[in-house]
Amino acid sequence: MTLSHYLILAAILFAIGTYGALTRRNAIGILLCIEIMLNAVNINLVGFSRYITPNELTGQIFTIFSITIAAAESAVALALIISIYRHVKTVDVDKINLMKW
Amino acid sequence: MEGIGQIITFYILAGIAVISAILVISLRNLVHCVISLALMMLAIAGLYITLFAEFIAMVQILIYIGAVVVLFLFLIMLTLRLTDKDIKQTNEQKGISFILAGLLLFLLVTVLNRTSWNISPEAVVENTTSKIGNLLLTTYVFPFELISVVLLACLIGAIVIARKDKD
Known part of the structure:
Protein backbone atom coordinates (compact mmCIF):
# COMPACT_ATOMS: atom_id res chain seq x y z
CA MET A 1 0.00 0.00 0.00
CA THR A 2 1.43 3.36 -0.95
CA LEU A 3 0.18 6.90 -0.58
CA SER A 4 -0.73 6.99 -4.28
CA HIS A 5 -3.39 4.29 -3.84
CA TYR A 6 -5.26 6.40 -1.31
CA LEU A 7 -4.81 9.64 -3.25
CA ILE A 8 -6.12 8.10 -6.48
CA LEU A 9 -9.09 6.58 -4.65
CA ALA A 10 -9.83 10.03 -3.21
CA ALA A 11 -9.54 11.59 -6.69
CA ILE A 12 -12.02 9.04 -8.10
CA LEU A 13 -14.50 9.73 -5.28
CA PHE A 14 -14.07 13.49 -5.76
CA ALA A 15 -14.77 13.21 -9.50
CA ILE A 16 -17.88 11.10 -8.82
CA GLY A 17 -19.08 13.71 -6.33
CA THR A 18 -18.45 16.53 -8.81
CA TYR A 19 -20.42 14.75 -11.52
CA GLY A 20 -23.32 14.16 -9.15
CA ALA A 21 -23.35 17.73 -7.86
CA LEU A 22 -23.49 19.03 -11.42
CA THR A 23 -26.25 16.72 -12.64
CA ARG A 24 -28.66 16.38 -9.70
CA ARG A 25 -31.80 18.47 -9.83
CA ASN A 26 -32.82 17.85 -6.25
CA ALA A 27 -31.17 20.09 -3.64
CA ILE A 28 -30.88 17.13 -1.24
CA GLY A 29 -29.12 15.10 -3.96
CA ILE A 30 -26.62 17.91 -4.45
CA LEU A 31 -25.93 17.93 -0.71
CA LEU A 32 -25.29 14.17 -0.74
CA CYS A 33 -22.74 14.65 -3.53
CA ILE A 34 -21.03 17.43 -1.57
CA GLU A 35 -20.70 14.99 1.33
CA ILE A 36 -18.98 12.50 -1.03
CA MET A 37 -16.49 15.21 -2.02
CA LEU A 38 -15.80 16.14 1.62
CA ASN A 39 -15.14 12.49 2.44
CA ALA A 40 -12.72 12.22 -0.47
CA VAL A 41 -10.75 15.17 0.87
CA ASN A 42 -10.66 13.61 4.35
CA ILE A 43 -9.13 10.41 2.88
CA ASN A 44 -6.38 12.61 1.42
CA LEU A 45 -5.70 14.26 4.77
CA VAL A 46 -5.53 10.99 6.71
CA GLY A 47 -3.32 9.47 4.01
CA PHE A 48 -0.88 12.37 4.21
CA SER A 49 -0.90 12.09 7.98
CA ARG A 50 -0.02 8.38 7.81
CA TYR A 51 2.68 8.53 5.14
CA ILE A 52 4.28 11.98 5.39
CA THR A 53 4.00 13.12 9.02
CA PRO A 54 3.30 9.91 10.98
CA ASN A 55 4.40 11.41 14.30
CA GLU A 56 2.83 14.86 14.19
CA LEU A 57 -0.72 13.66 13.30
CA THR A 58 -1.48 17.03 11.66
CA GLY A 59 -3.66 15.44 8.99
CA GLN A 60 -5.80 13.64 11.54
CA ILE A 61 -6.39 16.85 13.51
CA PHE A 62 -7.38 18.62 10.30
CA THR A 63 -9.74 15.77 9.49
CA ILE A 64 -11.52 16.29 12.82
CA PHE A 65 -11.97 19.99 11.99
CA SER A 66 -13.14 19.12 8.49
CA ILE A 67 -15.73 16.65 9.81
CA THR A 68 -17.00 19.28 12.27
CA ILE A 69 -17.38 21.86 9.51
CA ALA A 70 -19.16 19.28 7.35
CA ALA A 71 -21.65 18.62 10.15
CA ALA A 72 -22.27 22.36 10.63
CA GLU A 73 -22.70 22.78 6.86
CA SER A 74 -25.27 19.95 6.78
CA ALA A 75 -27.26 21.56 9.59
CA VAL A 76 -27.37 24.97 7.87
CA ALA A 77 -28.21 23.39 4.51
CA LEU A 78 -31.04 21.44 6.13
CA ALA A 79 -32.48 24.64 7.59
CA LEU A 80 -32.16 26.46 4.25
CA ILE A 81 -33.84 23.64 2.33
CA ILE A 82 -36.72 23.44 4.82
CA SER A 83 -37.16 27.21 4.60
CA ILE A 84 -37.09 27.16 0.78
CA TYR A 85 -39.54 24.25 0.71
CA ARG A 86 -41.91 26.18 2.96
CA HIS A 87 -41.89 29.18 0.63
CA VAL A 88 -41.64 27.66 -2.87
CA LYS A 89 -43.09 24.15 -2.17
CA THR A 90 -40.25 22.46 -4.08
CA VAL A 91 -36.63 21.40 -3.63
CA ASP A 92 -35.91 21.28 -7.37
CA VAL A 93 -33.02 23.71 -7.94
CA ASP A 94 -34.15 24.32 -11.54
CA LYS A 95 -37.38 25.83 -10.20
CA ILE A 96 -35.81 27.91 -7.43
CA ASN A 97 -34.99 31.03 -9.43
CA LEU A 98 -36.42 33.86 -7.33
CA MET A 99 -33.09 35.68 -7.23
CA LYS A 100 -32.27 35.15 -10.91
CA TRP A 101 -32.80 38.51 -12.61
CA MET B 1 2.62 -5.03 8.37
CA GLU B 2 2.77 -4.76 4.58
CA GLY B 3 1.04 -8.06 4.00
CA ILE B 4 -1.19 -9.37 1.27
CA GLY B 5 -4.14 -9.09 3.65
CA GLN B 6 -3.72 -5.35 3.87
CA ILE B 7 -3.78 -5.00 0.08
CA ILE B 8 -6.89 -7.16 -0.23
CA THR B 9 -8.60 -5.15 2.52
CA PHE B 10 -7.76 -1.91 0.77
CA TYR B 11 -9.16 -3.04 -2.57
CA ILE B 12 -12.35 -4.45 -1.05
CA LEU B 13 -13.03 -1.26 0.94
CA ALA B 14 -12.10 0.99 -1.98
CA GLY B 15 -14.39 -1.01 -4.27
CA ILE B 16 -17.30 -0.72 -1.82
CA ALA B 17 -16.68 3.03 -1.47
CA VAL B 18 -16.55 3.68 -5.23
CA ILE B 19 -19.56 1.48 -6.06
CA SER B 20 -21.73 3.01 -3.35
CA ALA B 21 -20.65 6.53 -4.42
CA ILE B 22 -21.78 5.68 -7.97
CA LEU B 23 -25.07 4.42 -6.52
CA VAL B 24 -25.50 7.72 -4.65
CA ILE B 25 -25.29 9.69 -7.89
CA SER B 26 -27.35 7.30 -10.02
CA LEU B 27 -30.26 6.00 -7.91
CA ARG B 28 -33.61 7.72 -8.26
CA ASN B 29 -35.10 7.18 -4.85
CA LEU B 30 -33.34 9.56 -2.47
CA VAL B 31 -33.78 7.30 0.57
CA HIS B 32 -31.78 4.62 -1.25
CA CYS B 33 -29.17 7.27 -2.09
CA VAL B 34 -28.78 8.14 1.59
CA ILE B 35 -28.40 4.46 2.54
CA SER B 36 -25.67 4.08 -0.12
CA LEU B 37 -23.99 7.19 1.29
CA ALA B 38 -23.96 5.55 4.74
CA LEU B 39 -22.36 2.44 3.20
CA MET B 40 -19.72 4.60 1.51
CA MET B 41 -18.92 6.33 4.81
CA LEU B 42 -18.63 2.96 6.56
CA ALA B 43 -16.14 1.78 3.91
CA ILE B 44 -14.17 5.00 4.33
CA ALA B 45 -14.10 4.44 8.10
CA GLY B 46 -12.56 1.04 7.35
CA LEU B 47 -9.97 2.74 5.15
CA TYR B 48 -9.11 5.06 8.04
CA ILE B 49 -8.42 1.99 10.18
CA THR B 50 -6.04 0.66 7.51
CA LEU B 51 -4.29 4.05 7.79
CA PHE B 52 -3.85 3.64 11.59
CA ALA B 53 -6.39 6.39 12.36
CA GLU B 54 -8.79 4.57 14.69
CA PHE B 55 -10.06 7.72 16.37
CA ILE B 56 -10.95 9.31 13.02
CA ALA B 57 -12.72 6.11 12.01
CA MET B 58 -14.87 6.22 15.14
CA VAL B 59 -15.57 9.93 14.67
CA GLN B 60 -16.53 9.21 11.06
CA ILE B 61 -19.03 6.54 12.13
CA LEU B 62 -20.45 8.61 14.98
CA ILE B 63 -20.81 11.95 13.22
CA TYR B 64 -21.37 11.02 9.59
CA ILE B 65 -23.43 7.85 9.88
CA GLY B 66 -24.96 8.65 13.24
CA ALA B 67 -25.77 12.31 12.75
CA VAL B 68 -25.45 13.55 9.17
CA VAL B 69 -27.17 10.57 7.51
CA VAL B 70 -30.03 10.72 10.02
CA LEU B 71 -30.28 14.46 9.35
CA PHE B 72 -30.64 13.74 5.62
CA LEU B 73 -33.32 11.12 6.26
CA PHE B 74 -35.27 13.65 8.33
CA LEU B 75 -34.83 16.23 5.58
CA ILE B 76 -36.24 13.83 2.99
CA MET B 77 -39.20 13.03 5.22
CA LEU B 78 -39.88 16.72 5.84
CA THR B 79 -39.69 17.92 2.24
CA LEU B 80 -40.45 15.27 -0.38
CA ARG B 81 -43.92 14.15 -1.14
CA LEU B 82 -44.42 10.48 -1.89
CA THR B 83 -45.03 11.09 -5.58
CA ASP B 84 -41.70 12.82 -5.92
CA LYS B 85 -39.62 9.67 -5.88
CA ASP B 86 -40.42 8.66 -9.45
CA ILE B 87 -39.73 11.96 -11.19
CA LYS B 88 -36.53 12.56 -13.11
CA GLN B 89 -33.66 13.33 -10.76
CA THR B 90 -31.05 14.64 -13.19
CA ASN B 91 -30.90 17.73 -15.37
CA GLU B 92 -29.91 18.12 -19.02
CA GLN B 93 -26.20 18.71 -18.38
CA LYS B 94 -25.21 15.03 -18.17
CA GLY B 95 -22.83 15.07 -21.14
CA ILE B 96 -20.87 18.18 -20.28
CA SER B 97 -20.78 17.24 -16.57
CA PHE B 98 -19.37 13.83 -17.46
CA ILE B 99 -16.65 15.45 -19.57
CA LEU B 100 -15.85 17.95 -16.81
CA ALA B 101 -15.65 15.30 -14.08
CA GLY B 102 -13.51 13.10 -16.35
CA LEU B 103 -11.15 16.00 -17.05
CA LEU B 104 -10.92 16.74 -13.34
CA LEU B 105 -10.08 13.10 -12.59
CA PHE B 106 -7.48 13.03 -15.38
CA LEU B 107 -5.89 16.25 -14.09
CA LEU B 108 -5.80 15.03 -10.48
CA VAL B 109 -4.33 11.63 -11.37
CA THR B 110 -1.69 13.23 -13.63
CA VAL B 111 -0.64 15.66 -10.92
CA LEU B 112 -0.57 12.90 -8.29
CA ASN B 113 1.61 10.71 -10.49
CA ARG B 114 4.07 13.47 -11.28
CA THR B 115 4.53 14.70 -7.72
CA SER B 116 7.27 13.03 -5.72
CA TRP B 117 5.94 12.74 -2.19
CA ASN B 118 8.26 13.22 0.72
CA ILE B 119 7.41 9.87 2.31
CA SER B 120 8.56 9.73 5.91
CA PRO B 121 10.62 6.67 6.88
CA GLU B 122 9.51 6.89 10.51
CA ALA B 123 7.35 4.21 12.03
CA VAL B 124 3.68 4.85 12.65
Whole structure:
Protein backbone atom coordinates (compact mmCIF):
# COMPACT_ATOMS: atom_id res chain seq x y z
CA MET A 1 0.00 0.00 0.00
CA THR A 2 1.43 3.36 -0.95
CA LEU A 3 0.18 6.90 -0.58
CA SER A 4 -0.73 6.99 -4.28
CA HIS A 5 -3.39 4.29 -3.84
CA TYR A 6 -5.26 6.40 -1.31
CA LEU A 7 -4.81 9.64 -3.25
CA ILE A 8 -6.12 8.10 -6.48
CA LEU A 9 -9.09 6.58 -4.65
CA ALA A 10 -9.83 10.03 -3.21
CA ALA A 11 -9.54 11.59 -6.69
CA ILE A 12 -12.02 9.04 -8.10
CA LEU A 13 -14.50 9.73 -5.28
CA PHE A 14 -14.07 13.49 -5.76
CA ALA A 15 -14.77 13.21 -9.50
CA ILE A 16 -17.88 11.10 -8.82
CA GLY A 17 -19.08 13.71 -6.33
CA THR A 18 -18.45 16.53 -8.81
CA TYR A 19 -20.42 14.75 -11.52
CA GLY A 20 -23.32 14.16 -9.15
CA ALA A 21 -23.35 17.73 -7.86
CA LEU A 22 -23.49 19.03 -11.42
CA THR A 23 -26.25 16.72 -12.64
CA ARG A 24 -28.66 16.38 -9.70
CA ARG A 25 -31.80 18.47 -9.83
CA ASN A 26 -32.82 17.85 -6.25
CA ALA A 27 -31.17 20.09 -3.64
CA ILE A 28 -30.88 17.13 -1.24
CA GLY A 29 -29.12 15.10 -3.96
CA ILE A 30 -26.62 17.91 -4.45
CA LEU A 31 -25.93 17.93 -0.71
CA LEU A 32 -25.29 14.17 -0.74
CA CYS A 33 -22.74 14.65 -3.53
CA ILE A 34 -21.03 17.43 -1.57
CA GLU A 35 -20.70 14.99 1.33
CA ILE A 36 -18.98 12.50 -1.03
CA MET A 37 -16.49 15.21 -2.02
CA LEU A 38 -15.80 16.14 1.62
CA ASN A 39 -15.14 12.49 2.44
CA ALA A 40 -12.72 12.22 -0.47
CA VAL A 41 -10.75 15.17 0.87
CA ASN A 42 -10.66 13.61 4.35
CA ILE A 43 -9.13 10.41 2.88
CA ASN A 44 -6.38 12.61 1.42
CA LEU A 45 -5.70 14.26 4.77
CA VAL A 46 -5.53 10.99 6.71
CA GLY A 47 -3.32 9.47 4.01
CA PHE A 48 -0.88 12.37 4.21
CA SER A 49 -0.90 12.09 7.98
CA ARG A 50 -0.02 8.38 7.81
CA TYR A 51 2.68 8.53 5.14
CA ILE A 52 4.28 11.98 5.39
CA THR A 53 4.00 13.12 9.02
CA PRO A 54 3.30 9.91 10.98
CA ASN A 55 4.40 11.41 14.30
CA GLU A 56 2.83 14.86 14.19
CA LEU A 57 -0.72 13.66 13.30
CA THR A 58 -1.48 17.03 11.66
CA GLY A 59 -3.66 15.44 8.99
CA GLN A 60 -5.80 13.64 11.54
CA ILE A 61 -6.39 16.85 13.51
CA PHE A 62 -7.38 18.62 10.30
CA THR A 63 -9.74 15.77 9.49
CA ILE A 64 -11.52 16.29 12.82
CA PHE A 65 -11.97 19.99 11.99
CA SER A 66 -13.14 19.12 8.49
CA ILE A 67 -15.73 16.65 9.81
CA THR A 68 -17.00 19.28 12.27
CA ILE A 69 -17.38 21.86 9.51
CA ALA A 70 -19.16 19.28 7.35
CA ALA A 71 -21.65 18.62 10.15
CA ALA A 72 -22.27 22.36 10.63
CA GLU A 73 -22.70 22.78 6.86
CA SER A 74 -25.27 19.95 6.78
CA ALA A 75 -27.26 21.56 9.59
CA VAL A 76 -27.37 24.97 7.87
CA ALA A 77 -28.21 23.39 4.51
CA LEU A 78 -31.04 21.44 6.13
CA ALA A 79 -32.48 24.64 7.59
CA LEU A 80 -32.16 26.46 4.25
CA ILE A 81 -33.84 23.64 2.33
CA ILE A 82 -36.72 23.44 4.82
CA SER A 83 -37.16 27.21 4.60
CA ILE A 84 -37.09 27.16 0.78
CA TYR A 85 -39.54 24.25 0.71
CA ARG A 86 -41.91 26.18 2.96
CA HIS A 87 -41.89 29.18 0.63
CA VAL A 88 -41.64 27.66 -2.87
CA LYS A 89 -43.09 24.15 -2.17
CA THR A 90 -40.25 22.46 -4.08
CA VAL A 91 -36.63 21.40 -3.63
CA ASP A 92 -35.91 21.28 -7.37
CA VAL A 93 -33.02 23.71 -7.94
CA ASP A 94 -34.15 24.32 -11.54
CA LYS A 95 -37.38 25.83 -10.20
CA ILE A 96 -35.81 27.91 -7.43
CA ASN A 97 -34.99 31.03 -9.43
CA LEU A 98 -36.42 33.86 -7.33
CA MET A 99 -33.09 35.68 -7.23
CA LYS A 100 -32.27 35.15 -10.91
CA TRP A 101 -32.80 38.51 -12.61
CA MET B 1 2.62 -5.03 8.37
CA GLU B 2 2.77 -4.76 4.58
CA GLY B 3 1.04 -8.06 4.00
CA ILE B 4 -1.19 -9.37 1.27
CA GLY B 5 -4.14 -9.09 3.65
CA GLN B 6 -3.72 -5.35 3.87
CA ILE B 7 -3.78 -5.00 0.08
CA ILE B 8 -6.89 -7.16 -0.23
CA THR B 9 -8.60 -5.15 2.52
CA PHE B 10 -7.76 -1.91 0.77
CA TYR B 11 -9.16 -3.04 -2.57
CA ILE B 12 -12.35 -4.45 -1.05
CA LEU B 13 -13.03 -1.26 0.94
CA ALA B 14 -12.10 0.99 -1.98
CA GLY B 15 -14.39 -1.01 -4.27
CA ILE B 16 -17.30 -0.72 -1.82
CA ALA B 17 -16.68 3.03 -1.47
CA VAL B 18 -16.55 3.68 -5.23
CA ILE B 19 -19.56 1.48 -6.06
CA SER B 20 -21.73 3.01 -3.35
CA ALA B 21 -20.65 6.53 -4.42
CA ILE B 22 -21.78 5.68 -7.97
CA LEU B 23 -25.07 4.42 -6.52
CA VAL B 24 -25.50 7.72 -4.65
CA ILE B 25 -25.29 9.69 -7.89
CA SER B 26 -27.35 7.30 -10.02
CA LEU B 27 -30.26 6.00 -7.91
CA ARG B 28 -33.61 7.72 -8.26
CA ASN B 29 -35.10 7.18 -4.85
CA LEU B 30 -33.34 9.56 -2.47
CA VAL B 31 -33.78 7.30 0.57
CA HIS B 32 -31.78 4.62 -1.25
CA CYS B 33 -29.17 7.27 -2.09
CA VAL B 34 -28.78 8.14 1.59
CA ILE B 35 -28.40 4.46 2.54
CA SER B 36 -25.67 4.08 -0.12
CA LEU B 37 -23.99 7.19 1.29
CA ALA B 38 -23.96 5.55 4.74
CA LEU B 39 -22.36 2.44 3.20
CA MET B 40 -19.72 4.60 1.51
CA MET B 41 -18.92 6.33 4.81
CA LEU B 42 -18.63 2.96 6.56
CA ALA B 43 -16.14 1.78 3.91
CA ILE B 44 -14.17 5.00 4.33
CA ALA B 45 -14.10 4.44 8.10
CA GLY B 46 -12.56 1.04 7.35
CA LEU B 47 -9.97 2.74 5.15
CA TYR B 48 -9.11 5.06 8.04
CA ILE B 49 -8.42 1.99 10.18
CA THR B 50 -6.04 0.66 7.51
CA LEU B 51 -4.29 4.05 7.79
CA PHE B 52 -3.85 3.64 11.59
CA ALA B 53 -6.39 6.39 12.36
CA GLU B 54 -8.79 4.57 14.69
CA PHE B 55 -10.06 7.72 16.37
CA ILE B 56 -10.95 9.31 13.02
CA ALA B 57 -12.72 6.11 12.01
CA MET B 58 -14.87 6.22 15.14
CA VAL B 59 -15.57 9.93 14.67
CA GLN B 60 -16.53 9.21 11.06
CA ILE B 61 -19.03 6.54 12.13
CA LEU B 62 -20.45 8.61 14.98
CA ILE B 63 -20.81 11.95 13.22
CA TYR B 64 -21.37 11.02 9.59
CA ILE B 65 -23.43 7.85 9.88
CA GLY B 66 -24.96 8.65 13.24
CA ALA B 67 -25.77 12.31 12.75
CA VAL B 68 -25.45 13.55 9.17
CA VAL B 69 -27.17 10.57 7.51
CA VAL B 70 -30.03 10.72 10.02
CA LEU B 71 -30.28 14.46 9.35
CA PHE B 72 -30.64 13.74 5.62
CA LEU B 73 -33.32 11.12 6.26
CA PHE B 74 -35.27 13.65 8.33
CA LEU B 75 -34.83 16.23 5.58
CA ILE B 76 -36.24 13.83 2.99
CA MET B 77 -39.20 13.03 5.22
CA LEU B 78 -39.88 16.72 5.84
CA THR B 79 -39.69 17.92 2.24
CA LEU B 80 -40.45 15.27 -0.38
CA ARG B 81 -43.92 14.15 -1.14
CA LEU B 82 -44.42 10.48 -1.89
CA THR B 83 -45.03 11.09 -5.58
CA ASP B 84 -41.70 12.82 -5.92
CA LYS B 85 -39.62 9.67 -5.88
CA ASP B 86 -40.42 8.66 -9.45
CA ILE B 87 -39.73 11.96 -11.19
CA LYS B 88 -36.53 12.56 -13.11
CA GLN B 89 -33.66 13.33 -10.76
CA THR B 90 -31.05 14.64 -13.19
CA ASN B 91 -30.90 17.73 -15.37
CA GLU B 92 -29.91 18.12 -19.02
CA GLN B 93 -26.20 18.71 -18.38
CA LYS B 94 -25.21 15.03 -18.17
CA GLY B 95 -22.83 15.07 -21.14
CA ILE B 96 -20.87 18.18 -20.28
CA SER B 97 -20.78 17.24 -16.57
CA PHE B 98 -19.37 13.83 -17.46
CA ILE B 99 -16.65 15.45 -19.57
CA LEU B 100 -15.85 17.95 -16.81
CA ALA B 101 -15.65 15.30 -14.08
CA GLY B 102 -13.51 13.10 -16.35
CA LEU B 103 -11.15 16.00 -17.05
CA LEU B 104 -10.92 16.74 -13.34
CA LEU B 105 -10.08 13.10 -12.59
CA PHE B 106 -7.48 13.03 -15.38
CA LEU B 107 -5.89 16.25 -14.09
CA LEU B 108 -5.80 15.03 -10.48
CA VAL B 109 -4.33 11.63 -11.37
CA THR B 110 -1.69 13.23 -13.63
CA VAL B 111 -0.64 15.66 -10.92
CA LEU B 112 -0.57 12.90 -8.29
CA ASN B 113 1.61 10.71 -10.49
CA ARG B 114 4.07 13.47 -11.28
CA THR B 115 4.53 14.70 -7.72
CA SER B 116 7.27 13.03 -5.72
CA TRP B 117 5.94 12.74 -2.19
CA ASN B 118 8.26 13.22 0.72
CA ILE B 119 7.41 9.87 2.31
CA SER B 120 8.56 9.73 5.91
CA PRO B 121 10.62 6.67 6.88
CA GLU B 122 9.51 6.89 10.51
CA ALA B 123 7.35 4.21 12.03
CA VAL B 124 3.68 4.85 12.65
CA VAL B 125 2.51 5.90 16.10
CA GLU B 126 0.42 3.04 17.38
CA ASN B 127 -1.74 4.72 20.02
CA THR B 128 -3.02 7.78 18.17
CA THR B 129 -6.10 8.57 20.25
CA SER B 130 -4.31 9.85 23.36
CA LYS B 131 -1.85 11.78 21.20
CA ILE B 132 -4.72 13.48 19.33
CA GLY B 133 -6.27 14.39 22.67
CA ASN B 134 -3.01 15.94 23.84
CA LEU B 135 -2.53 17.88 20.60
CA LEU B 136 -6.10 19.18 20.60
CA LEU B 137 -5.64 20.69 24.05
CA THR B 138 -2.09 22.02 23.58
CA THR B 139 -0.93 22.94 20.07
CA TYR B 140 -4.38 23.17 18.46
CA VAL B 141 -6.33 24.56 21.39
CA PHE B 142 -7.20 27.84 19.66
CA PRO B 143 -8.59 26.27 16.45
CA PHE B 144 -10.37 23.72 18.64
CA GLU B 145 -12.19 26.42 20.63
CA LEU B 146 -12.83 28.42 17.48
CA ILE B 147 -14.43 25.46 15.76
CA SER B 148 -16.77 24.92 18.70
CA VAL B 149 -17.88 28.57 18.39
CA VAL B 150 -18.41 28.06 14.64
CA LEU B 151 -20.50 24.97 15.35
CA LEU B 152 -22.60 26.85 17.91
CA ALA B 153 -23.12 29.76 15.51
CA CYS B 154 -24.18 27.35 12.74
CA LEU B 155 -26.66 25.58 15.00
CA ILE B 156 -28.23 28.86 16.16
CA GLY B 157 -28.33 30.06 12.55
CA ALA B 158 -29.98 26.83 11.45
CA ILE B 159 -32.67 27.16 14.13
CA VAL B 160 -33.33 30.80 13.19
CA ILE B 161 -33.55 30.02 9.47
CA ALA B 162 -35.79 26.97 9.85
CA ARG B 163 -38.18 28.58 12.36
CA LYS B 164 -41.68 29.36 11.19
CA ASP B 165 -42.44 33.05 10.64
CA LYS B 166 -44.81 34.45 13.25
CA ASP B 167 -47.44 36.26 11.20
